Amino acid sequence: MSYSKFSTTLLFYSFIGLISFGQTIPKQYTLDRVVEIAQVQSPNALLAKNHFLKSFWEYRTSEARLLPKLNLDAQLPNIQRQITKQTLGGNDYFFETAQANTSAALSLSKNIGLTGGQVFLSSSLQRIDYLDTALTSFLSNPLTIGYQQSIFTFNPYRWSKKIDPIKYNEAKRKYLEDVEQVSITATIFFFNLLASQIRKKIAEQKWANYDTLYKIAVGRYNLGKIAENDLLQLELQLLRAESEVETANINFEDRMFKLKSYLRLQDDQPIELIPPVEGLDFFEVPIDDAISKATLNNSTSLSFERRLLESDREVNRARRTDRFSATLFAQYGLTQSGEQFGDAYQDPQNQQQFRLGIHIPILDWGLAKGRIKVAESDREIIRTSVEQEQIDFEQNVYLEVMNFKMQHRQIEIAAKADTVAQEGYKVSKQRYMIDRISITDLNVAQNDKDNSQIGFIRALQDYWINYYKLRQLTLFDYKNSREISIDFDKMR
Known part of the structure; x- marks a missing residue:
């Protein structure tokens, strides 16, 4: 199924859904708009901003200690x-x-600072x-x-002069990564609501289909063309479809509330999401380049450097305390x-x-020596941990790039599966009308059709989550070929 055809199908379901909102026309949101709002006013965005401001003022305080x-x-x-x-x-x-x-x-x-x-x-x-x-x-x-x-x-000033600039630069990068994490979280909320929105439309359409089939079956049963068991099977499916509509409505309201809460939207206007089908970019991301950019740009690298310096500082502190x-x-x-x-x-x-x-110190019963040995052991633990974490970090970048690379094919497969399932349901429905298949076979085709639509939505979700994860790890926008950065001076 082509992306444009799937988009038309989703828009058709959205149009049907407008009727269920009565006179209140829902406000439409795209994924880009949801991410944009989340980056400005979501709780996580505000927390990230204040965490950075805290780090900024800690750095300024550290610098001020060496000023007259x-x-x-x-x-x-x-x-x-x-x-x-x-x-x-x-x-x-x-x-x-x-x-x-x-x-x-x-x-x-x-x-x-030099002498303390x-x-x-x-x-x-x-x-x-x-x-x-x-x-x-x-x-x-x-x-x-x-x-x-x-x-x-x-001498604490000497070590602060080494560590604090690294710590501040780490906070800058961490803020950029937190913003990308906000995008990931907003994307998850977006697609959770979008899936509920589609399930709601599917449930309503499914109920309408079974209602029509049941009415036809009643007439055929009265004419003696179908057995009572088949009629009861259809009635059971109709009742289940009605239950699914109620469940889908509750789930939709719950997911809409969670998205609006995350975006801090105060109005009572319902939301309708526009599936991000058009304009998908399947750009190439070289693995070596991604690992290089992640090592250069990600806060994790600075975290490794800072932790090693802090371990050296603690060894120096232990060696010079009570000596x-x-x-x-x-x-x-x-x-x-x-x-x-x-x-x-x-x-x-x-x-x-x-x-x-x-x-x-004349006699301390090995207290100072023990303190030094503890600090040195802690330093070796940190060095070993950093070495392993560096390997794990590069492996994580590699896996994220590979996941992103396969998203193109995954979306193609999901779209094709939806096309096959849609056509299969049409054929099964026609064959059921002429008594060529049982109601059980029709139910299987119905479920395949419904699941394939949700499967395509989930494939889209995986694409966009991988996209933002890649941005978060590398702090590089491969889509637009530019570094991810902001003017930190404007945040102060």
């Missing part, structure tokens, strides 16, 4: 009235004190007001510059005090601070 940070800290003011102990001449006395402390500090700091240290620059001013005596004192630190560094310790380490702190600045604001900035004195601390 400017902070202003202030106390405006801190008032205290209390009794405190003071030592005078070797004796302790309690005195009431009342003072207001006011301070402000402006600091600029930056983490150093931090350099900082600050300027601060403090003021103390003695409330009982009306005296005031100022302390200024006009300029303080310093550096602090952990030595022989784990010999040192902490270096150096600071140089200017300071001065005075009873007047200006005095606190006159002839500032320099101040320095240098501190070097060390940590030497």
Whole structure:
């Protein structure tokens, strides 16, 4: 059966179905339109978008950790009235004190990704007001510059600089794959409803056919031309056909609700789907090219690289945790005090601070060694898993390409089978009318005809699902010979 002939048959059934909707004319949707809507407003599309935005802001946060940070800290003011102990001449006395402390500090700091240290620059001013005596004192630190560094310790910034860009690019590709998965899901919902739509029309036509045959059989039975058993068989088929109509209607409503729910369509207008028969493209997809593009474009490849780097990071973390380490702190600045604001900035004195601390684990009963061995074993597990997953991934691409290649022939077979079944039913019906075959033979022909129509729909479904799976794996549109991409800047 040619595709155009099958399309005409389906449109004929759709026209008959319009009557069942009464005065409400159903809104027609093509597969392309359903996929387009799903990619914009389906729950999965919105989830994919927000997962990407989360990854984007995680990446921005990671980058921001290595950018200079400017902070202003202030106390405006801190008032205290209390009794405190003071030592005078070797004796302790309690005195009431009342003072207001006011301070402000402006600091600029930056983490150093290469070393894991931090350099900082600050300027601060403090003021103390003695409330009982009306005296005031100022302390200024006009300029303080310093550096602090952990030595022989784990450096998270160095690893973030390696891993986070890969993770962000992986998120970009994962989003594109998620969009293609939305297309696959929308296609499944589309064809589920389309199959129910066709089954509904088939059930209605089947009931009409058996109703006609039963009325004819009643007349023939009254004339003594057929046995009572044949009449009862037809009546039974008529009752079954009526039951199938009710079941098909319920199934159709259920599938329509699921599609509308996935597309987030709020109106109550019924839907009629247009079978995607016209314009099928059976283009060639070279297997080697598909595997190459999938390896280059798919997020799985970046996932492999990221997981290997993360395993190396954990080994490095284990080797540098609770081992010999040192902490270096150096600071140089200017300071001065005075009873007047200006005095606190006159002839500032320099101040320095240098501190070097060390940590030497002496006895840990093999705790550090065990932690290292666990991390190294985990790394070997990940390496082995990645190697196997890489093989499985390429095999999956190969199978998807082979499945797509055979879809052309599968659709041709399904179309031909439908043609044969349609013609076979016509012949069987004519032969039954002249008592050449039994009602059982007619039922077999009827079922073959019905199943062949659904079989063609399922063949179309397999084609379109394979088409979108191929796009998802390779992130390449072989139909239009172009990379699948979007402007991610517009999503932020």
